[in-house]
Amino acid sequence: MKLYRYLTGPDESAFCHRVTAALNSGWDLHGPPSMTYDAGKGIVMCGQAVTKDVGGMTYSAEMKLSDY
Template identity: 40%
Template sequence: MSTPPDGLPIYRVLTGADDATFCRRVSEAIGLGYELHEGPAVTFNGESVIVAQALVWPAQS
């Protein structure tokens, strides 16, 4: 597939609390065909750890 399904963009950044729900969202994107772009960014908001993970749709050659 040369483009992401369902009209999704080729570049996405998922953010959320560092929990199972966030991990499932990233895993689902990988399952669709996205690839991780670099490592995640992590911060602490005073209550919980917040993660941001960029994903890209692989370039077709």
Template identity: 45%
Template sequence: MPGSPPDGLPRYRLLTGKDDASFCQRVSDALALGYSLYGSPAATFNGEHVVVAQAILWPEHD
């Protein structure tokens, strides 16, 4: 995982979405690419379903 994230992705990303298996898969895919979780997840209720957010960060290498 040298250098920058693949495919021109940014170093910092905030993944958001409905709290379901699809969101969990998106986070898992980002971790498999080499991103690390950054901070704690957040959750809210929008009147229909729970919406979650997780920040991820591409690690810096010397």
């Protein structure tokens, strides 16, 4: 089974740490990062898709993907 997550957050070190933690937990980058400017908040928002292959499991919408 392949899992997919899209990590988002302000363009700051905490976002980079979340992506780094996912990579070190076996997730792989899926495509390039994205960035957009939120004029209402005055901040740059980042996003990065990650995927992970997990064997022996069946997908369920109740799964907490960050646990894998």
